[in-house]
Amino acid sequence: MKSAKIGTLSVAVVVAAFIAVLLVSDGETGVAVSSPLLGQPAPAIQTTTIDDAPFDLARRKGSWVVFNFFNSTCVPCIAEHPSLIRFAEGESGRPDGVELYTVINDDADDAVRNFFATNDGDWPKLRDNDGAIAVTFGVAKVPETWIIDPNGFVRLRILGAVADGVLEEQIAKLRATEGS
Secondary structure, eight states: OHHHHHHHHHHHHHHHHHHHHHHHOOSBOOSSOOOTTTTSBOOOOEEEBTTSOEEEGGGGTTSOEEEEEEOTTOHHHHHHHHHHHHHHHHHHTSTTOOEEEEEEOSOOHHHHHHHHHHHOOOSOEEOOTTSHHHHHHTOOSSSEEEEEOTTSBEEEEEEBOOOTTHHHHHHHHHHHHHHO
């Protein structure tokens, strides 16, 4: 009987510690997370946007591309959204500006449309109805952000919500290495 109480108490302590970690976590797990895709040609991605426009990643060669995997009910996705808006606005004024794409993860087109209508963000939203894009990139959970260089190579994977300035800083570093 006493060992059952100790076991129950131990489980309760572990669960409480886990909850405490989740409560104080800001969702950002860092930059430059490992992946077998890094330094490799980006996977072939063909899909449509929620506006039914075709999308083919191979046609984006020559441009920096950022894929942000997203769900409209994901709390870290919602939290990072203002940072993505600022990033997109900053890049829109550059002649070699990054093309930002939201990849919809397990969400309805209407829910995504409503989210963006309410929270802004005029970049394309890509359908991933069967989850094939997420599987191809090895997305563990949303949000997750990937950077693809103008030559079509995967350069960076970011797990969790991106904080203000992170994408700008990482793109600047990557652009500097491209020029050298």
